[in-house]
Amino acid sequence: MLYVSDSAPTTQPVLVLRRATQSSQPCQYVETLKEHGLNLIECFTEEAALEATRSGCRVGLLIVTQESDLAFLDDCEKFVSNNHVSWVGLVAQDLVALPRMREFIGEHLFNFITIPADLDHIVLTLRHAWGMSFMRDVRQNPQLSQPASTEAAADFVMVGKTPQMQQLFGQLAKVARTDASVLITGPSGTGKELAALSIHRQSARRNAPFVAVNCGAIAPQLFQSELFGYEKGAFTGAVQRKIGRIEAAQGGTLFLDEIGDMPFDMQVNLLRFLQEKTIERVGGTDTIEIDVRVIAATHIDLADAVRHGRFREDLYYRINVVCINMPPLADRGQDIEDIAKYYFSKFASAHNRSLRGFSKAAMNAMLSHPWPGNVRELVNRVQRATVMAEGRFIQPEDLGLDRNADHSQLMSLEDARAAAERTMIRRALSQSRNQISRAASLLGVSRVTLYRLIEKYNIRPDMMAAGRPPFANTTAPHDLEVHK
Numbered sequence: 001m002l003y004v005s006d007s008a009p010t011t012q013p014v015l016v017l018r019r020a021t022q023s024s025q026p027c028q029y030v031e032t033l034k035e036h037g038l039n040l041i042e043c044f045t046e047e048a049a050l051e052a053t054r055s056g057c058r059v060g061l062l063i064v065t066q067e068s069d070l071a072f073l074d075d076c077e078k079f080v081s082n083n084h085v086s087w088v089g090l091v092a093q094d095l096v097a098l099p100r101m102r103e104f105i106g107e108h109l110f111n112f113i114t115i116p117a118d119l120d121h122i123v124l125t126l127r128h129a130w131g132m133s134f135m136r137d138v139r140q141n142p143q144l145s146q147p148a149s150t151e152a153a154a155d156f157v158m159v160g161k162t163p164q165m166q167q168l169f170g171q172l173a174k175v176a177r178t179d180a181s182v183l184i185t186g187p188s189g190t191g192k193e194l195a196a197l198s199i200h201r202q203s204a205r206r207n208a209p210f211v212a213v214n215c216g217a218i219a220p221q222l223f224q225s226e227l228f229g230y231e232k233g234a235f236t237g238a239v240q241r242k243i244g245r246i247e248a249a250q251g252g253t254l255f256l257d258e259i260g261d262m263p264f265d266m267q268v269n270l271l272r273f274l275q276e277k278t279i280e281r282v283g284g285t286d287t288i289e290i291d292v293r294v295i296a297a298t299h300i301d302l303a304d305a306v307r308h309g310r311f312r313e314d315l316y317y318r319i320n321v322v323c324i325n326m327p328p329l330a331d332r333g334q335d336i337e338d339i340a341k342y343y344f345s346k347f348a349s350a351h352n353r354s355l356r357g358f359s360k361a362a363m364n365a366m367l368s369h370p371w372p373g374n375v376r377e378l379v380n381r382v383q384r385a386t387v388m389a390e391g392r393f394i395q396p397e398d399l400g401l402d403r404n405a406d407h408s409q410l411m412s413l414e415d416a417r418a419a420a421e422r423t424m425i426r427r428a429l430s431q432s433r434n435q436i437s438r439a440a441s442l443l444g445v446s447r448v449t450l451y452r453l454i455e456k457y458n459i460r461p462d463m464m465a466a467g468r469p470p471f472a473n474t475t476a477p478h479d480l481e482v483h484k
Contacts, residue, residue, distance in 0.1 A: 014126060015049060015085065016042045018063040019072045027063060029090060032119060038126075053085060059130045060087040064095060065115065073104050086110040086129035090117065096219055103237030106225070113217065120376065121217055128212060158194050159342050160335040164327040168195070171324050176202035181274070181319050184297040186326025189376030192297040193257060195326060200253040205293055208252030213245045216261035223266045225282050228273075234283020246279055249292045259296040259319065260305055264312070271315045294319065325430075329371040329378060331423065336366055336378065343379050344394075347386040356392045361403055365396040422457045425450070429459070 016030055034040055041057065043049040062080065064070070080087055089112035095101045096114060105112050110129045113122060158169070175182055176199045184192045193212060200210045218226050225234075229244030246254060256262075262270070273279055274294060278287045296319045305311035329336065340358065348355045358366075362385075371377055385398035396403040424443060432438035440450040 013039045013041050013057045013059075015053065015057040015060040016040050016063065017049060017060060017076055017080075018042075018065075019069050029063070029115075029117070029122065033122065038123070049079060058085060059126055060085045061090060061126065062087055062109070063090045064101065065090075065092045067095060067098070070095070070098070070100050073100065077104070077108065080108045086132050088112065088122075088125050088129050090115060090122070097221075099236060103239075105222075106230075106237045106242065107239055114219065121214065124212075124214070125217070158191060158198060159339045160332060161338060162327075162332045162335050164332055165335060168324070168327065172198045173202055175199055175322050175324070178322075179203075179293050180321040181293075182295045182322045182324060183302070183320040184295065184324050184326060185302075186299065187328050187374055188299045189374030190326035190328060191375050192299075192326055193255065195324065196253070196255045196295040196297060199295060200255075200293075203253070203293070205252050209249050210253045210255065211245050211249035212255040212257060214257045216258040220263045220266075223263055224269065227266075227270070228279050228281055230282035231284040234281070238283065241281070244279070244281065246273065246290055246292065247281075247288065249290075251291055252293070254292045254294050256294065256296040256319075258298060260298040260300040260302055260311060264310065267312045267315050271312065271318060274315075274318050329374040333367065336371075337363060339375060339378055340366055340382055343382045344386065347383045351383075351386040352389060354392060355386060355389055355394065357394070359393040359395050362394045362396050362399060362401075365399065365401040365403060369401055418457070421453065422459070425453055425457065425459060 014033075016027075018027060030040055030042060040061070060080070062076070064073070087109045089105060089109045091101065091105070091112050091114055093114040093116075096105075096112075110132060111125050113125055158165070160166075160168075172195060182196075182199065184195050186192055196212075197210060200206060213227070225242070225244065227244050227246050229242050229247055230238050232238055232241050256270075273290070277291065278289050280287055302311055302316050302320070306313045306316050329339075340363075344355075344357065366378070366381075373380070381399045381401070384400065385394045389395070389398040425439075428439040428442045432442060436447055436450060440447045443450065445453075
């Protein structure tokens with residue numbers, strides 16, 4: 001099974017190549033990645049790069065920001081073709097359309113990211129590149145597979161004891177026993193990829209690859225070749241056959257993250273694959289049978305995208321056989337402390353062994369914070385705090401939070417009651433598919449009362465139309481904790 005550890009980019013060195021004349025000019029992305037704990041080794045000569053690969057570098061980051069850098073590609077092409085390193089390109093957006101750049105990307109790079117780029121996206125792509133490189137090493141040396149898989153599995157943990165998370169864990173276990181297509185919805189940062197990986201790891205496909213594709217990160221003109229692969233000579237620069245992401249997942253699970261960002265003209269090709277379970281590589285004529293389980297994820301309302309003509313209705317129903325909704329962190333109050341402590345133990349051992357934990361003020365600040373970035377934001381703040389903290393206990397300032405936030409944001413009982421009512425109404429409407437009579441019955445109120453509450457809390461139709469989580473436990477209460 002292809003496990004890719006969250007810690008892979010930080011514990012494993014990443015070889016960075018960029019034009020030698022830039023050696024005196026710090027690269028913004030390199031500096032930012034270093035600040036976030038990545039182990040980057042910058043090399044401006046081939047000798048230094050060779051030494052890094054001998055030391056165990058499996059992943060490389062090639063930075064091309066100006067048209068004048070294209071000449072550098074000729075100098076490093078032989079070295080980059082070394083198949084012991086998975087290369088990721090960080091390329092200026094206006095350079096991707098140039099023939100030389102496209103040829104180099106198609107022939108030598110595992111993946112590429114256009115600048116400007118999101119930090120999380122860069123880390124995720126490096127993580128995937130590390131996993132693919134590791135799998136190549138496993139094929140050459142099978143003894144590597146068991147220890148690495150065990151270590152990586154330990155890094156992928158969904159932490160939570162609240163009723164929402166316990167219900168989620170039950171849903172993931174149920175769908176893992178089937179091969180049905182799954183759509184995972186929820187705000188950014190809630191752990192949709194972790195949920196997909198959890199399904200894969202509990203399924204009969206656990207020993208086959210888990211291949212993740214970020215649909216929003218692939219240039220539209222490269223989408224088909226990335227998903228379906230291509231044959232040698234299919235287009236200029238296709239000097240050898242390339243296996244696409246779908247084929248790479250043969251026997252395992254294909255995770256299509258942010259599927260709502262998939263180009264409209266590509267959606268019909270994906271639909272055909274889902275219906276027929278076959279693909280043809282670009283430039284090829286052979287039909288290839290594919291056995292994969294498809295899990296998709298999105299943070300947007302796909303039903304709304306269908307209504308506005310941005311997403312195909314037939315594809316929506318094909319991928320939405322089972323829908324799982326990830327709860328936002330703000331609705332999981334008592335989980336915040338557990339998640340923070342889990343990642344503290346993970347990061348403190350690497351960054352600051354003298355730390356003992358969180359101060360009471362820091363914990364209160366975390367419990368009071370609204371967490372718009374959800375779990376991803378919490379993990380980021382905890383990691384930053386383990387680097388920046390100077391005392392024995394993390395303070396609110398180390399987390400970048402307001403020390404007095406717990407006092408200024410404390411809910412009154414009236415506000416807490418309103419928040420609980422609003423949450424339960426939305427949940428009942430979601431579970432009843434917006435049937436007012438059924439929702440009222442679930443809540444134990446009359447239709448008139450429910451209509452009044454909907455108007456009181458300004459629950460808009462788009463909120464009512466949010467994806468309904470399957471296998472919902474209608475009797476599970478919504479716990480609301482007030483932390484003193």
